[in-house]
Amino acid sequence: MKQSILQVTGLTMDFGGIRALNSLDLDVKSGEIVALIGPNGAGKTTFFNCITGIYTPTAGDIFLTPPDSSKKISLKGLKPNQVTEKGLARTFQNIRLFAKMTVLENVMIGRHCRTKAFVFGAIFRTAATRKEEKSIIETSYAILEKLGLAEFANEFADNLPYGAQRRLEIARALATEPLLLLLDEPAAGMNPQETIALDKLIKKISLDGQAILLIEHDMQLVMSLSDRIFVMDYGKKIAQGTPAEIRENPVVIKAYLGEEVDA
Amino acid sequence: MDYFIELFFSGLTRGSIYALIALGYTMVYGIIGLINFAHGEIYMIGAFTAFIVATVLSIYGFPLFSIVIIAGLAAVVWSSSYGYTIEKIAYKPLRHAPRLSPLISAIGMSIFLQNYVLLAQTSDFLPFPTLIPDWEFMEPIAHIVGTTDLAILVTTVMVMVLLTVVIKFTKIGKAMRATAQDRMMATLVGINVNNVISATFIVGSALAAIGGLLIASHIGQINFYIGFIAGIKAFTAAVLGGIGSIPGAVLGSFVLGLTESFATGYVSSDYEDVFAFSLLVLILIFKPSGLLGKATNQKV
Amino acid sequence: MVSLKELKKGLLTSLWFVFLTFPIIVIKVDPIQRTVIWRWQNALYMALGTFGIYLLVKYYQHRKENQPSRPKNTEQTESFLHGILQKPLQRKILVGVVATIAVLFPHFFSTYQTNVMTTALMYVVLGLGLNIVVGLAGLLDLGFVAFYAVGAYTYALLNLHFGLGFWTVLPIGGLIAAMFGVLLGFPVLRLRGDYLAIVTLGFGEIIRLILENWGKFSKGPSGISNISRPGFLGMEFSLEQSILYTYYLMILFVIITIFVVNRLQDSRLGRAWIALREDEIACQAMGIDKRKTKLVAFSLGAFWAGIVGVMFAAKTTFINPASFTFLESAIILSIVVLGGMGSIIGVVFGALILILMPEYLRALSEYRMLAFGGILVCMMIFRPQGLISNIRRTYRFEKKPQ
Known part of the structure; x- marks a missing residue:
């Protein structure tokens, strides 16, 4: 039995009188690809925002367990940057790159929380800073190469083609050395070829043992990638299981198609 | 006790003026999310126009009553024209620019207008003609509340009522409220958003002009710089009440006016502006959404 | 047609x-x-x-x-300049030429003009300081002049009461200004951009009004006079020598500032500032501490303003609150906006143009503020990136042998 990396229990989020998330349980084990699916407005992105510290959940617990230890780290109440530091990195559904920075610099930003040069180091460019800077550049470039973005390294991020921007979002998140990578609709707006390439890319990243949790609407992609799938509707988890189980699950079919199905 | 009442009325008077200017800030902010930094200058130009027209008419021997009407109308017409033109020149081209661009443009516009008036007119303080005579029936209480105070209060209340009617019941008022809630949706249901924005600037500027006319005749002198301080204070009032909210702007203005009046009356008049600015800083730190404003969550 | x-x-x-x-x-x-x-x-x-x-x-x-x-035309002249700066040899030649002009300037021009140039150089440093805050970190600070005033008054008061000299107070002035920066920054930095702008403006005005009204502390509107000029190892200077000395001192400051800002903007911290300017939420999601990063930008900018404040008090030997009005903040902001937010050379050019032009075109000096206002509006509409837009550093890589 593999160890859980992320454990979410009873996560609840209220906006005013509206319950966007209702006592949600979810877990991701090391090296797994898990998908979170559900109709529009089911609360998937809200879930991401809650576990990454952008929203503070009304109730529930979020724990992160590094694979090499058994100590659970609570993420509840942490700020987004602290969550990232602990090892949860995300991409955004509507691309949020740093438009006026180069592609390489976008990835270098991801290294921020793993490095420490500050005012003094920056001004006097000490040996330690120089070494650190060199390692930032090398690591970032290696990530770009791996994701097939090396040719764009010195371009401004907003000059990239759409598919490459999506990949850059992933590259940037990977640069933070996450224990768990969160992808928010990585295939949104992609054409079929790009989606196939993305499918390969995510599998490639996963081969290195990277745990991934993704939100996605493209069912083919979800079924091809996921080890397990969680299904949400109206802020609640309505099903979970392997792709094969989910495909046959009448509750899921009902949620998606709105039909009356005799269970 | 008389002193207290005197300060109270003086606070209400100040509050009325702030309210007339603050409404322009809050309406523009509600619709295009811009702090119209040049709004104080509109008010100053309103006061100047009223001053120039009133003085010319009095030199040519017009009766007082007609001077008040014509100078008031002139102030409203010209201020509105300035508001309309400024929006077209300095803000409209920047509607899709990054958030700070229109603000910097507004600051530029404010500096430009101040110096335009300074160069075309003078940097000296100019004596503003008395437009509101002391009425006789006010005699017994004149030491507590002056005729101009009363005139300002009455005018402000009348203007507020009129504004409420316009916003609640007219077609353009409804279009304004719709645009403030969701500009994209307003466009989709066939509202010409450009016209709504222009109308907002025109109405806001007209209110500021009335404010300018009233305060100038109250204080009795004007110069090119009055818009800056008044603008900042009215903005404070708008933020205090919750920027974007019309009742909030009025409430905030009266709170600010009374605070200033009592603080200068009982503490020290040297620090009058410090009180206002400190209040602004404190509100923004502790209650950025203001008294009647709603906190908004940023969409991710 | x-x-x-x-x-x-x-x-x-x-x-x-x-x-x-x-x-x-x-x-x-x-x-x-x-x-x-x-x-x-x-x-x-x-x-x-x-x-x-x-x-x-x-x-x-x-x-x-x-x-x-x-329309590419304008970009061509720009990339011509960038091109020069990117080629090491041409870059050296350009730097050499500029350095020679800077060193020889006082020998070809009158004392008055040297003095004017010193003022312009002070604005270069102020502009570069504000550039950290506005240009790099994207925080619109309309009360920058407050920190400048803090620096100037720190020197004036310490000089008046304790007879402390220029060199002693220089770092103190900078640090106290930076402290004010942190003091203001802590509570206000969580505000949204335009609110931050207004609060900093209010803060700037509060500082000025306090200086104006708290006569016992600051001598009020009449100001403080007879402030010592900068000294050098206890040597006595004539007025003319002193002006010359101040000029070279200012050149030195400009060089140091350019050096520091340049290093900062290509560092881990500089990247974090720019990322913060581009997208706050994404920036936090990448593990950057928003508050800390903003605070550092704010206090570094304030530090520079404080240093120039000390310099200003020492140069003019007289200060009063009238030198620290909102318009001063607006001028410094114009410099940054005109030059190109985030661009060092841009800001240097911006300062020289905006400060020297009205000085040499006397007829224009009356229209100076009018022009500042107009420039801010026109730049935003026609050329928001400024005269010289910022270039990001590029990196070269060699293919690793497989």
Whole structure:
């Protein structure tokens, strides 16, 4: 039995009188690809925002367990940057790159929380800073190469083609050395070829043992990638299981198609 | 006790003026999310126009009553024209620019207008003609509340009522409220958003002009710089009440006016502006959404 | 060509502006003498002026539409400059030329002009300081002058009461200003951009009003005079020598500032600032501490303003609150915006143009503030990236042998 990396229990989020998330349980084990699916407005992105510290959940617990230890780290109440530091990195559904920075610099930003040069180091460019800077550049470039973005390294991020921007979002998140990578609709707006390439890319990243949790609407992609799938509707988890189980699950079919199905 | 009442009325008077200017800030902010930094200058130009027209008419021997009407109308017409033109020149081209661009443009516009008036007119303080005579029936209480105070209060209340009617019941008022809630949706249901924005600037500027006319005749002198301080204070009032909210702007203005009046009356008049600015800083730190404003969550 | 329809529209536009500006520019009343002066010629100038500008704008638009490759022109001159700066040899030559001019300047120009140049250099440093805050970190600070005032008053008061010298107070002034920066920064940095702008403006005004009204502490509006000029190892300077010395000192400061800002913007911290400017939420999601990063930018900017404040007090030997009005903040902001937010060379050019131009075109000096206002508006509309836009550092890689 593999160890859980992320454990979410009873996560609840209220906006005013509206319950966007209702006592949600979810877990991701090391090296797994898990998908979170559900109709529009089911609360998937809200879930991401809650576990990454952008929203503070009304109730529930979020724990992160590094694979090499058994100590659970609570993420509840942490700020987004602290969550990232602990090892949860995300991409955004509507691309949020740093438009006026180069592609390489976008990835270098991801290294921020793993490095420490500050005012003094920056001004006097000490040996330690120089070494650190060199390692930032090398690591970032290696990530770009791996994701097939090396040719764009010195371009401004907003000059990239759409598919490459999506990949850059992933590259940037990977640069933070996450224990768990969160992808928010990585295939949104992609054409079929790009989606196939993305499918390969995510599998490639996963081969290195990277745990991934993704939100996605493209069912083919979800079924091809996921080890397990969680299904949400109206802020609640309505099903979970392997792709094969989910495909046959009448509750899921009902949620998606709105039909009356005799269970 | 008389002193207290005197300060109270003086606070209400100040509050009325702030309210007339603050409404322009809050309406523009509600619709295009811009702090119209040049709004104080509109008010100053309103006061100047009223001053120039009133003085010319009095030199040519017009009766007082007609001077008040014509100078008031002139102030409203010209201020509105300035508001309309400024929006077209300095803000409209920047509607899709990054958030700070229109603000910097507004600051530029404010500096430009101040110096335009300074160069075309003078940097000296100019004596503003008395437009509101002391009425006789006010005699017994004149030491507590002056005729101009009363005139300002009455005018402000009348203007507020009129504004409420316009916003609640007219077609353009409804279009304004719709645009403030969701500009994209307003466009989709066939509202010409450009016209709504222009109308907002025109109405806001007209209110500021009335404010300018009233305060100038109250204080009795004007110069090119009055818009800056008044603008900042009215903005404070708008933020205090919750920027974007019309009742909030009025409430905030009266709170600010009374605070200033009592603080200068009982503490020290040297620090009058410090009180206002400190209040602004404190509100923004502790209650950025203001008294009647709603906190908004940023969409991710 | 401009069509007949456009001519008509241009005519209407100019008529509108004549109407708009009529009471302010045509009528001038003297309420004491009770006379009215009608300056009809101004209406004519306004009509011709606006008509001309309208045609110019239309012409420009037509050219842009008809020749899509044409507007690149401006970018070419820019990339020419960038090109020079990126080639090591040409870069060295350029730096050498600029350095020679800077060193020899006082020998070819009068003391007065050297003094003017020193002032311009002070604005270069102020601009570069504000550039950290506005240009790199994207925080619109409208009260920058407050920190400048803190620096100036720190030196003036310490000099007055304790006889402390320039070199002693220089770091103290910077640090106290930075402390004020942190003090203001802590509570306000979580505010949204435009609110932050207004709060900093309010803060700047509070500082000025306190200096003006707290007579016991600051000597009020009459200011503090007889502040010591900068010394050097206890040597006595004549006025002329002192001006020369201050000039070279300022050159040194400019070099240090450029050096530091340059290093900062290509560092881990500089990248974090720019990322923060581009997208706050994504920035936090990448593990950057928003508060800390903003606070550092804010206090570093304040530190620079404080240093220049000390310099200013020492140079003029007299300060009063009137030197630290909001307009001063606006001028420094204009420098940054005109030069190009985030661009070091841009800010240097911006400062030199904006400070020297009105000095040398006396006729213009009256219109200086009018021009500042106009520049801010025009830059935002026509060239928001400034005269010289910032270039990001590029990195070269060699293919690793597989």
